[in-house]
Amino acid sequence: MTPTRRSFVASGLVAASTFAVVRPAQAATYRMATNLPAGHPMIARLEEAARNVKADTNGEFDIRIFPNSQLGGDLEVLSQLRQGAIQFYPLAGAQLSNLAPVASLNGVGFAFNTLDDVWKAMDGDVGALIRRALAGTGLHVFDEMFDNGFRQITTGSKPIEKPGDLAGVHIRVPPSPLSTSLFKAFGAAPQSISFGEVYTALQTKLVDGQENPLPLVDSGKFYEVQKFVSLTNHMWDGFWVLANGPFWKRQPAATQASITKHFRAAALAEREDVVKLTSSLRTKLAGAGMTFVEPNRQAFRDVLNGSSFYKDWKEKFGPEAWTTLERYTGKLG
Numbered sequence: 001m002t003p004t005r006r007s008f009v010a011s012g013l014v015a016a017s018t019f020a021v022v023r024p025a026q027a028a029t030y031r032m033a034t035n036l037p038a039g040h041p042m043i044a045r046l047e048e049a050a051r052n053v054k055a056d057t058n059g060e061f062d063i064r065i066f067p068n069s070q071l072g073g074d075l076e077v078l079s080q081l082r083q084g085a086i087q088f089y090p091l092a093g094a095q096l097s098n099l100a101p102v103a104s105l106n107g108v109g110f111a112f113n114t115l116d117d118v119w120k121a122m123d124g125d126v127g128a129l130i131r132r133a134l135a136g137t138g139l140h141v142f143d144e145m146f147d148n149g150f151r152q153i154t155t156g157s158k159p160i161e162k163p164g165d166l167a168g169v170h171i172r173v174p175p176s177p178l179s180t181s182l183f184k185a186f187g188a189a190p191q192s193i194s195f196g197e198v199y200t201a202l203q204t205k206l207v208d209g210q211e212n213p214l215p216l217v218d219s220g221k222f223y224e225v226q227k228f229v230s231l232t233n234h235m236w237d238g239f240w241v242l243a244n245g246p247f248w249k250r251q252p253a254a255t256q257a258s259i260t261k262h263f264r265a266a267a268l269a270e271r272e273d274v275v276k277l278t279s280s281l282r283t284k285l286a287g288a289g290m291t292f293v294e295p296n297r298q299a300f301r302d303v304l305n306g307s308s309f310y311k312d313w314k315e316k317f318g319p320e321a322w323t324t325l326e327r328y329t330g331k332l333g
């Protein structure tokens with residue numbers, strides 16, 4: 001405090017606080033990693049949410065998003081989140097099942113036939129059960145999932161027109177025991193590879209195929225290294241946005257409320273974005289040279305029904321989870 005100010009305060013004429021310099025709170029940058037390509041609708045919606053949170057907090061809470069697996073592979077970044085090296089991470093139930101096995105419950109083969117059924121389950125008791133399991137690992141998980149979509153098979157050398165066409169096919173799957181198990185049941189040779197390495201694995205022919213919803217075939221530019229799309233709808237998956245638990249608990253209630261509000265709005269908007277985008281992609285991807293095949297999906301279900309797949313996963317997930325799932329899907333297996 002300058003001599004002049006000191007003398008004013010000493011005279012009792014003004015309070016010292018009159019001269020307190022109001023410094024803007026230090027803006028802090030927080031990191032959100034994601035394995036999705038920059039062009040995916042989830043990235044745009046999360047960036048919109050980040051802008052809104054920054055505005056709500058007068059610039060203090062600044063979330064910076066790192067797409068394209070810039071900060072590392074799927075499971076490597078999950079451990080960074082748990083250690084607090086990054087603060088936010090949207091990740092699919094498939095990969096999260098390495099931390100909480102029940103997180104891949106929604107990915108049981110052919111469990112869902114429509115998005116209406118999916119959201120009844122994921123915004124209902126199946127989602128609540130999975131969130132409880134994820135919260136039990138010390139992470140904070142936001143309520144609404146982002147849509148990844150129904151997964152389709154893409155290949156380079158031949159179309160997959162029937163289950164037998166998968167025999168021996170080297171196909172990339174996410175690092176997830178359920179995904180590996182599903183494609184082994186079809187007689188394929190699944191290889192777990194982080195999403196950020198899929199394009200190169202296809203380009204170098206390390207694998208002949210992969211399976212993902214059309215928005216990822218598009219934003220991951222797989223049409224450059226794949227020829228055929230088989231519309232199997234064999235699995236639905238989505239993304240939970242997670243925060244490091246101790247980090248989240250340290251945030252002021254108003255900041256938590258702003259982040260929760262804007263992440264919710266982002267998830268609901270992204271679900272509509274993915275529906276609109278998916279409806280346009282068959283034309284776009286065909287225009288990029290891909291050939292679409294519409295296989296008889298029941299034939300794939302019949303293979304699973306004739307295998308131990310459903311029995312095995314009913315045992316792995318346990319009666320509570322399986323019963324909860326079947327309340328939305330009907331009897332499986």
Ligand code: X2X
Nearest residue numbers: 092094148174195212237
């Ligand atoms: O890794 C994948 O295939 C992806 C991006 O769809 C998931 O996160 C499950």
